[in-house]
Amino acid sequence: MNEELMANATVKDIRHFIDNKPAVVSASTSIRETLRKIIDDTRSRHAYIVDGNGKLIGSIRMNNVIQYLFPTFSLLENQETFKIGSFMEYTSAQQAKDIMNPRPVYVYEDTLLSDMVSIMIQERVNEMPVINKEHQVIGEVNVLKIIAYYLKNTEEKGK
Numbered sequence: 001m002n003e004e005l006m007a008n009a010t011v012k013d014i015r016h017f018i019d020n021k022p023a024v025v026s027a028s029t030s031i032r033e034t035l036r037k038i039i040d041d042t043r044s045r046h047a048y049i050v051d052g053n054g055k056l057i058g059s060i061r062m063n064n065v066i067q068y069l070f071p072t073f074s075l076l077e078n079q080e081t082f083k084i085g086s087f088m089e090y091t092s093a094q095q096a097k098d099i100m101n102p103r104p105v106y107v108y109e110d111t112l113l114s115d116m117v118s119i120m121i122q123e124r125v126n127e128m129p130v131i132n133k134e135h136q137v138i139g140e141v142n143v144l145k146i147i148a149y150y151l152k153n154t155e156e157k158g159k
Contacts, residue, residue: 005153007114011107011130011141014149018130022140023047027057027097031068034060034096044140048129049100054136056129058100068099106131109138113146 011018022044023037034047038060049058093099106129107116120126120143127142 009113011111012109017145017148018139020139029096048137056135058102059104060100064099
């Protein structure tokens with residue numbers, strides 16, 4: 001029953017648990033300012049990159065930050081996934097666009113939680129942005145929000 005409750009819910013059903021003000025920056029924001037935005041709110045470990053219309057165009061996850069802060073170590077430890085070209089890009093990076101992932105994962109409010117969890121498992125992320133139909137970031141959902149939804153709904157039903 002618990003899995004059915006969770007699988008049939010949508011992101012909108014957990015809307016009141018969602019962080020409505022995730023770290024959002026433009027592509028030209030300096031990396032230092034982007035890092036400040038990330039640490040200003042420790043509920044998230046991402047920054048979402050948007051264009052002039054607020055449309056999601058990229059994300060910076062913790063692995064991007066680690067590769068930026070420790071490019072030599074990242075190259076030595078992850079030779080298969082962190083190539084020489086990436087090393088050069090990270091060592092000369094100045095703006096958010098220089099270290100962002102240009103193919104961020106995201107969900108809509110009508111996305112089923114089961115689909116969202118599938119994306120999280122596949123992409124190895126614990127949080128992702130919630131976007132509207134114009135691809136503008138309207139919030140962020142993470143695993144802790146799913147747990148909070150589960151606890152609230154199973155406590156109310158006496159489970």
